[in-house]
Amino acid sequence: xxxxxxRATLVQESRExxxxxxxxxxxxxxxGTSEEGVHAVFRAAHTIKGSAGLFGLExxxxxxxxxxxxxxxxxxxxxxxxxxxxxxxxxxxxxLSSLIDAVEQGIxxxxxxxxxxxxxxxxxxxxxxxxxxxxxxxxxIETRAEEIASPRAVLNxxxxxxxxxxxxxxxxxxxxxxxxxxxxxxxxxxxxxxxEDDLPPLSELDPEILHLGIEVxxxxxxxxxxxxxxxxxxSEGSLIRILPPHARIEEYLEFLRTMPExxxxxxxxxxxxxxxxxxxxxxxLAFQRESGEKPIGKIFVEERIVPPVVVExxxxxxxxxxxSSRDIRVVKVEAEKLDILIDLVGELVIASAAARVAAxxxxxxxxxxxxxxxxxxxxxxxxSALGLRMVPIGEVFQRFPRMVRDISRDLGKxxxxxxxxxxxxxxxxMVDRIADPLTHIVRNSLDHGLETEAVRIAAGKPAQGxxxxxxxxxxxxxVIEVSDDGAGIRRDKVLAKAIERGIAQAGQELTDREILNLxxxxxxxxxxxxxxxxxxGVGMDVVRRNVEALRGEIELQSVEGQxxxxxxxxxxxxxxxxxxxxxxxKSSYVVPLDMVKECADLVESDLHxxxxxxxxxxxxxxxxxxxxxxDEPPSRRRSLVVAQHGSxxxxxxxxxxxxxxxxxxxxxxxxxxxxxxxxxxxILGNGSVALILDIPRLAQIAVExxxxxxxxxxxxxxxxxxxxxxx
Amino acid sequence: xxxxTMAREISKGGSVSSSGGVERDxxxxxxxxxxxxxxxxxxxxxxxxxIEFGGITTIPxxxxxxxxxxxxxxxxxxxxxxxxxxxxxxxxxxxxxxxVIVEVLVQESPHMLGVLVDSxxxxxxxxxxxxxxxxxxxxxxxxxxxxxILNLEDRFIVTLDIDKVLSVEEMAALVGASxxxxxxxxA
Numbered sequence: 001x002x003x004x005x006x007r008a009t010l011v012q013e014s015r016e017x018x019x020x021x022x023x024x025x026x027x028x029x030x031x032g033t034s035e036e037g038v039h040a041v042f043r044a045a046h047t048i049k050g051s052a053g054l055f056g057l058e059x060x061x062x063x064x065x066x067x068x069x070x071x072x073x074x075x076x077x078x079x080x081x082x083x084x085x086x087x088x089x090x091x092x093x094x095x096l097s098s099l100i101d102a103v104e105q106g107i108x109x110x111x112x113x114x115x116x117x118x119x120x121x122x123x124x125x126x127x128x129x130x131x132x133x134x135x136x137x138x139x140x141i142e143t144r145a146e147e148i149a150s151p152r153a154v155l156n157x158x159x160x161x162x163x164x165x166x167x168x169x170x171x172x173x174x175x176x177x178x179x180x181x182x183x184x185x186x187x188x189x190x191x192x193x194x195x196e197d198d199l200p201p202l203s204e205l206d207p208e209i210l211h212l213g214i215e216v217x218x219x220x221x222x223x224x225x226x227x228x229x230x231x232x233x234x235s236e237g238s239l240i241r242i243l244p245p246h247a248r249i250e251e252y253l254e255f256l257r258t259m260p261e262x263x264x265x266x267x268x269x270x271x272x273x274x275x276x277x278x279x280x281x282x283x284x285l286a287f288q289r290e291s292g293e294k295p296i297g298k299i300f301v302e303e304r305i306v307p308p309v310v311v312e313x314x315x316x317x318x319x320x321x322x323x324s325s326r327d328i329r330v331v332k333v334e335a336e337k338l339d340i341l342i343d344l345v346g347e348l349v350i351a352s353a354a355a356r357v358a359a360x361x362x363x364x365x366x367x368x369x370x371x372x373x374x375x376x377x378x379x380x381x382x383x384s385a386l387g388l389r390m391v392p393i394g395e396v397f398q399r400f401p402r403m404v405r406d407i408s409r410d411l412g413k414x415x416x417x418x419x420x421x422x423x424x425x426x427x428x429x430m431v432d433r434i435a436d437p438l439t440h441i442v443r444n445s446l447d448h449g450l451e452t453e454a455v456r457i458a459a460g461k462p463a464q465g466x467x468x469x470x471x472x473x474x475x476x477x478x479v480i481e482v483s484d485d486g487a488g489i490r491r492d493k494v495l496a497k498a499i500e501r502g503i504a505q506a507g508q509e510l511t512d513r514e515i516l517n518l519x520x521x522x523x524x525x526x527x528x529x530x531x532x533x534x535x536x537g538v539g540m541d542v543v544r545r546n547v548e549a550l551r552g553e554i555e556l557q558s559v560e561g562q563x564x565x566x567x568x569x570x571x572x573x574x575x576x577x578x579x580x581x582x583x584x585x586k587s588s589y590v591v592p593l594d595m596v597k598e599c600a601d602l603v604e605s606d607l608h609x610x611x612x613x614x615x616x617x618x619x620x621x622x623x624x625x626x627x628x629x630x631d632e633p634p635s636r637r638r639s640l641v642v643a644q645h646g647s648x649x650x651x652x653x654x655x656x657x658x659x660x661x662x663x664x665x666x667x668x669x670x671x672x673x674x675x676x677x678x679x680x681x682x683i684l685g686n687g688s689v690a691l692i693l694d695i696p697r698l699a700q701i702a703v704e705x706x707x708x709x710x711x712x713x714x715x716x717x718x719x720x721x722x723x724x725x726x727x
Numbered sequence: 728x729x730x731x732t733m734a735r736e737i738s739k740g741g742s743v744s745s746s747g748g749v750e751r752d753x754x755x756x757x758x759x760x761x762x763x764x765x766x767x768x769x770x771x772x773x774x775x776x777x778i779e780f781g782g783i784t785t786i787p788x789x790x791x792x793x794x795x796x797x798x799x800x801x802x803x804x805x806x807x808x809x810x811x812x813x814x815x816x817x818x819x820x821x822x823x824x825x826x827v828i829v830e831v832l833v834q835e836s837p838h839m840l841g842v843l844v845d846s847x848x849x850x851x852x853x854x855x856x857x858x859x860x861x862x863x864x865x866x867x868x869x870x871x872x873x874x875x876i877l878n879l880e881d882r883f884i885v886t887l888d889i890d891k892v893l894s895v896e897e898m899a900a901l902v903g904a905s906x907x908x909x910x911x912x913x914a
Binding site: 347350587588627628629630666667668669670671672673674675677678681683687688689690691 | 782784785786787788789793795796797798801802803805833834838840895898899900902
């Protein structure tokens with residue numbers, strides 16, 4: 001592990017901790033202080049401080065230390081977690097997060113915004129803790145005292161000097177004895193131990209080569225500089241270590257590590273000359289064993305980046321994290337690696353389908369069977385691979401408590417955020433791409449939906465507004481709802497605006513739903529003033545386009561005076577789906593398998609226009625041959641595919657059923673962005689391209705066509721036809 | 728000229744343009760092909776490869792110039808019937824019908840498109856001075872589709888402005904505007 005990688009880990013861990021800390025703070029702002037919450041905040045500050053110390057990021061250590069001190073006062077009951085303190089901690093978290101960002105960019109030695117740091121530190125120390133300031137000072141003194149009488153210091157009250165003089169020191173006329181004599185002039189040499197392990201047999205001994213190591217226990221009032229001066233003229237290649245009286249165990253630990261002899265052997269020498277007690281030696285060696293397994297600690301000692309004491313803290317911390325990660329057994333993998341894996345699995349699925357077609361064509365039973373087994377395995381691999389990339393939607397929801405809090409404060413509105421269904425899972429690639437649309441929806445709710453406190457009370461509503469997030473799975477999709485209990489959308493206002501903007505014509509008869517959908521048209525914005533929040537140029541049309549680009553759909557429900565719900569329905573993944581394959585004319589089509597409820601032969605006599613009698617019930621059907629204007633002669637027997645979408649059931653009349661397949665979704669590209677009925681393409685085992693039908697939109701088209709039948713025109717495409725500008 | 732030798736010429740052409748820099752290079756290369764007996768040319772820099780026509784999947788409710796999509800080694804590539812795009816009716820599929828795979832930029836990112844042609848003819852390497860400015864009329868197709876005229880000894884060849892002819896923005900808008908559906912109720 002190199003330093004850059006270690007630092008990346010620090011950045012990542014700190015971000016996770018900061019996000020936990022923020023959650024805890026916001027939670028406490030909502031529901032009052034809790035011991036658990038304070039502890040979580042403390043833990044975050046403390047752990048970041050520890051890690052930062054490891055890297056010598058002193059400005060981070062200083063800052064987190066101040067936070068930690070205040071929090072410790074709260075934990076000990078000496079100070080109160082007031083609302084101001086909570087707010088201050090949120091600000092501190094922000095600053096800390098900018099410090100971590102700076103570290104990521106390689107700014108390691110200074111605070112990029114020292115002014116803000118200074119202001120925060122000022123706020124942290126005196127005013128917050130009137131009752132706690134005394135405690136704070138006490139604690140500082142306590143710490144100092146602890147440092148002096150550290151339980152980790154050894155009993156030895158004398159210096160320890162370790163000499164490994166260069167082997168050729170005798171040749172250059174230096175006598176090791178002269179050093180000892182010189183030391184005697186500075187103080188008292190209490191003990192000398194010689195390490196003669198290096199001595200060769202007498203026959204090979206070169207009297208001009210020094211084979212001895214010397215360990216000296218030395219009592220003196222002299223300063224370190226004075227002692228070091230004794231060895232000023234020692235030749236290059238010599239190794240000299242000087243440990244002060246009452247040195248820390250850790251210092252001995254580092255000493256053992258940097259000396260060439262084995263730790264046990266050298267340790268015994270130290271005991272022999274009285275530098276360590278046997279008990280202390282065991283401690284050092286225990287430390288050694290413990291830290292020997294920790295590569296990161298080694299790096300620091302080897303690179304001499306930090307004093308060993310800090311390493312000790314770090315090692316202890318590592319031991320803790322190691323233990324906890326063992327419990328959950330989580331492996332962190334780069335998202336890119338997963339993407340590559342899933343791309344490969346996609347190719348594997350196509351290749352396996354091709355193999356199947358080939359095997360069936362040959363008619364060899366054995367190979368067909370082998371290919372069948374292979375296909376089953378490929379399917380399992382596909383599911384596991386896709387499962388790896390599934391993450392809870394809560395990952396997206398997480399960012400909103402903070403956003404709602406900040407914006408509602410700016411707007412002077414009181415808002416509560418309720419989140420449910422955060423555990424519903426979807427593909428990571430989707431998670432990253434729905435965050436922006438959701439952000440925009442929430443901003444809209446805050447800005448336009450929810451009223452101010454006074455207006456709410458006047459309307460007989462609770463003073464505090466509510467925004468709720470909900471997510472759940474439904475037939476192969478995930479549904480995400482964002483609701484508010486605000487003023488709702490005023491139809492007359494929407495209509496007036498739409499007419500003003502030329503999106504709708506005056507006198508046009510529009511249904512309630514159609515009026516609401518006007519909000520999604522480009523260039524529509526009902527906000528009278530362009531506020532700081534929403535209405536910043538992008539509107540709901542961009543939201544809709546983003547959602548549709550994910551093969552999803554968006555829907556608005558709004559009751560005037562009671563609130564608005566925005567519902568997003570998205571596929572769980574954009575990569576590979578289980579599909580059902582059928583033919584219309586010569587063309588292949590695929591629909592998501594989990595939408596297909598059943599298939600049946602079509603009894604022509606049961607078909608009455610757009611309705612078929614199916615199991616005694618009427619079922620609306622779409623005749624794809626007609627809809628797609630297929631010219632080829634019809635097949636004699638037609639089939640019915642019954643698809644379910646939400647609560648809606650629809651029958652598709654097709655020419656031939658072809659069965660299940662795994663469809664690796666390939667996007668159709670920008671040329672087809674206005675095409676509504678086809679959601680993507682996939683490549684079949686025989687190498688040809690099949691189109692993936694979007695059933696909800698197909699159903700919508702069918703509804704629109706039957707509604708507009710009288711006008712004698714059909715709408716297959718988005719109503720609004722703007723020629724997109726090239727930007 | 729066979730498709731294989733053409734491919735060699737194309738890869739040669741590609742390297743010329745990438746190493747030399749188009750402006751200073753006195754020579755330029757064009758791929759010529761025929762549409763309904765008439766020759767057209769496109770700059771070789773756009774051409775990626777030429778494949779035989781086959782295995783196309785039609786997409787329902789498309790304007791006639793969008794013939795469908797093909798599977799090009801795992802990528803789904805739309806095929807444009809330029810003949811139909813010029814408003815001269817659909818290209819008939821025959822033995823020598825080819826798809827020229829070209830690369831165009833859509834919002835800065837490269838996109839592959841297939842161009843349906845009756846047959847490919849040759850790769851011309853000629854002096855840049857042979858490229859004449861486009862006439863204001865007389866080429867028989869929309870004038871903004873024309874890049875210029877190649878002045879050869881015995882004939883003229885219209886060179887196409889591929890970014891205009893294959894403007895994804897414009898075609899995407901037409902995809903939306905087309906209502907080739909039938910007036911009768913499909914349900």
